[in-house]
Amino acid sequence: MNVIVHRVAEFLKRFPPFSFLSKEVLEKVAASVQVRYLEKGETLFRQGQPAEPHFYILKEGAIILTESLQNHEEIRDQCDEGDVFGVLALLGKRPYVLSAKVEENSLVYAIPVTVFEEILENNSRVALYFAAGFASGQVVIRQDLSEGQKARGIFKNESRDHSLMIFSDQSEIKFSEKVLTCCPEQSIQEAAALMAEKQVSSIVVCREDLKPLGIITDKDFRSKVVAKGIPLETPTSKIMSTPVLTMRRDASFSDLYLTMIKNRLHHLILTEDGTDQSQVCGILSDHDVLLSMGNSPAVLIHGLMNTLDLKEMRLIRDQAEQMLRYYLENELTMDFVASVMTEVNDIIIKQALRIAENSLSDEDPALKKIPFCFLSLGSEGREEQLLRTDQDNALVYGDVPEALADQAQAYFLKLGTAMVEVLLACGFASCPGDIMASNPKWVQPMSKWKEYFSEWIIRPTEEAILSATIFFDFRPIAGNLGLGETLSLHIYEEIQKKKIFLNFLAKNAMMNPPPLGFFKDFVAEKSGEHKNEFDIKSRAMMPLADLARLLVLSHGVIGVNNTFKRFDRLAELEPNYEALFKQAAKAYEILMRTRALEGLRNQSSGRFIKPESLGKLERQLLKNTFSPITELQSIVKVRFQLDYFQQ
Structure with missing residues (x-):
């Protein structure tokens, strides 16, 4: 009996979420497993049937999960070795929304819910695995892709460079809360003396109420005073850089840092409300940034x-x-x-x-x-x-x-x-x-x-x-960037004159239907250099980019080109679909990340992916990104009357 339990545990620990369990807990789970042999043609559970007190993991064979619709049955998922399914008994305790049908003789392990409930409560990694929708057959109207991305990061086994984690935790960035200030009437000699005394490279020129007017740096003394021979009694207001760019002290580090990068700032003034109409409460320098991170x-x-x-x-x-x-x-x-x-x-x-x-x-x-x-x-x-x-x-x-x-x-x-x-x-x-x-x-x-x-x-x-x-x-x-702005306005003015153009654009956005099956069923290239590889650009990214462009153009939005930012803007414009647009934005971010990592791994564009090269969680997360595409295409089909338009 111990030999059997050991073999079950050895199998389970190869797959999430069991791979997150300690040896002792895993053996307890393995000891409770019921082994079931199923023959081809059998049905393990049916849609609408009350949930059993078990969920399942496929040991060997093939099981498909199907949904009965009005006049036909559609395959929603295909389980392969190590897939967890039938989890509604564990999570929702409600009737099954899919049927599990045996495609070929199979062996499954049935795991009692009672054994696993305590683990689910005490092990955050296991809970996150299910919350992220990584178990087959967990039908959620809209998969939580944010949780899925979080889970993938937590579950990875690779070593991580923690010197870069400052971007997600502002508390690790150190900036000066004691800001050297002076009045606009003070002379530049007095300002220089204050900087020398405090051994700092900048001084903020403020009103009496400490609201910032400008900033003077070492560079200003070199280029504006010494190089031009300005008298030392000149007021600081004459050489200060103004208006100043300010941000809230509690802004995320990524926002603070990107502001410095984009505006070529060596110093960024922090105020109580993020504007120059509130008191100075800190200053962030590029030196602070470099001390806080290994790669800049x-x-x-x-x-x-x-x-x-x-x-x-x-x-x-x-x-x-x-x-x-x-x-x-x-x-x-x-x-x-x-x-x-x-x-x-x-x-x-x-x-x-x-x-x-x-x-x-x-x-x-x-x-x-x-x-x-x-x-x-x-x-x-x-x-x-x-x-x-x-x-x-x-x-x-x-x-x-x-x-x-x-x-x-x-x-x-x-x-x-x-x-x-x-x-x-x-x-x-x-x-x-x-x-x-x-x-x-x-x-x-x-x-x-x-x-x-x-x-x-x-x-x-x-x-x-x-x-x-x-x-x-x-x-x-x-x-001359103004020429680009003129062209943008021309596009929107022309579309307003002939809105039927959007219908043609909508028809084009439907040209690449997303692959909805598991990787075994993905639409792969059938011939040529990339035979049997998945084209993440044309099959997944282009549909989302096309849909975002179409919908933004239909709203007449100018100046938002980025796909996930377009979806964020659409979420504001159409609150009824806010959740869907937010999921579409997250889906596109995940696809971008997946493609870039694939390209870096293989020194390629990352466009063509060999499904077998991805880990189970990567495959499942990628699969989840297709759900928003399907829903958006359905909305576009109705909104732009494509059934009628295509006749």
Whole structure:
């Protein structure tokens, strides 16, 4: 008998949630297990049947979970070795909502609920496993993907770099609560003396009520006082940097740090309510940040901003990818990760422009005065390009007199081509469809771009819709950003004139139905280089990105390109579907993380995944992300009358 219990325990400990149990508890569970042999064609339990006092784990064989609908029966899940199912007896104590049918002769272990209830109450990891919906057949209207992502991080066996965990716990960042201040009437000599006495690198200029007016740093004394020979009796108000950027002291560290990165701040003033209309209560310096963390994107960004050497830029971007790996493996929020990587990519593009302009220094000065803007498209346009996947970009420039048209086209094509070559040198792949600023078709004056966009909206052919899904996610990065804003307004104005365009866009958003089965049933590539691999981009990410774009356009929202931020905005606009949109946002974040990790593991784009390479929890979490896609597509089908529209 002890031999049998030992064998059952050995099997159970290979699979979650049993793998989270101590040896003693596991043996207690194993001793209570009932072994059941089931023949092909049998039904273990039926939909609507009262829950039994057991739940099950499949030892060997094949069992499918089905749902009886009005006129037919649909397979909802397919259990493989180690899958836990029939858990409603444990969790909900209500009738089964699915039937368990035996596809081939099978062996299952039945585990009494009474034995497991105490474990569920005392073991948070086990409770989280079930709360995250990782057990087969736990039908929840909307899976809690946040819990699932949390569970995956907790359950991982890999070693973790805890030096990076500061991003999820502000208490680990140390900032100065004793802020050196002075009045705007005090002289710069007095301010310098105070800084020297306290041995600090900054002083905040405040009103009498300690509300901040400006800040003076060591750099200001070098560049504004010494270099320009300003008299030392000059009031501090004359050299202070103002207005100041402030934030709440209790803001999350990721928000504080991203604010410093994006605004190139060496010091960030903290106030009681986050505005300059309340008292100063702290100051965060980049030195504080560097002392608090082992890997700093600020260091990489500083390096990029201070070099035009292509080899060095490539090396820094390589380092950023290693930083990305740390962030992903430590489960940092995707909002933070995407923002940091976007900032790194944007700096590279801006440096590429500097390099390109230097290479064209001998060109006609009149051409250099024409306003232009470099646009990122696709994933970089949506602030979602974590890996160096292929480029998608374009260039728009101001309209010029006809006599200058050919010269302007030639100049900006040279500029765009030079920028694309810099990005290639930094490791960003060439676009297979040649949608880059090195292609004359995508280097055009404003009037031509408006013509393109209007044509796609007025005559939404299949090719036009494909172009719209790529180009309508553009984001202005370098040059005159106002040109990009003008194009955005043009898109929304044209759609208002012909709203039927949204129906065509909706039809396109339904082109990639999500794979709803377990990985055994996933829609894999049937031939070619990626045969039997799962295309996470086209099967999972594109449907969500297309749906978010469609719905945001239908609401006329301007300036929100990122997919999960679009869903967050939609949750505000449509409170009836708030929970669904929040789940869709979380699903997209999980898909982004999964693809990036796959790419880093295999030195690829991460687009094609071998299902067998993923662990059980990864497979189950990925499967859960498809639920919001199905629900959103159902809503879109009705909202845009696609049944009628397709006739």
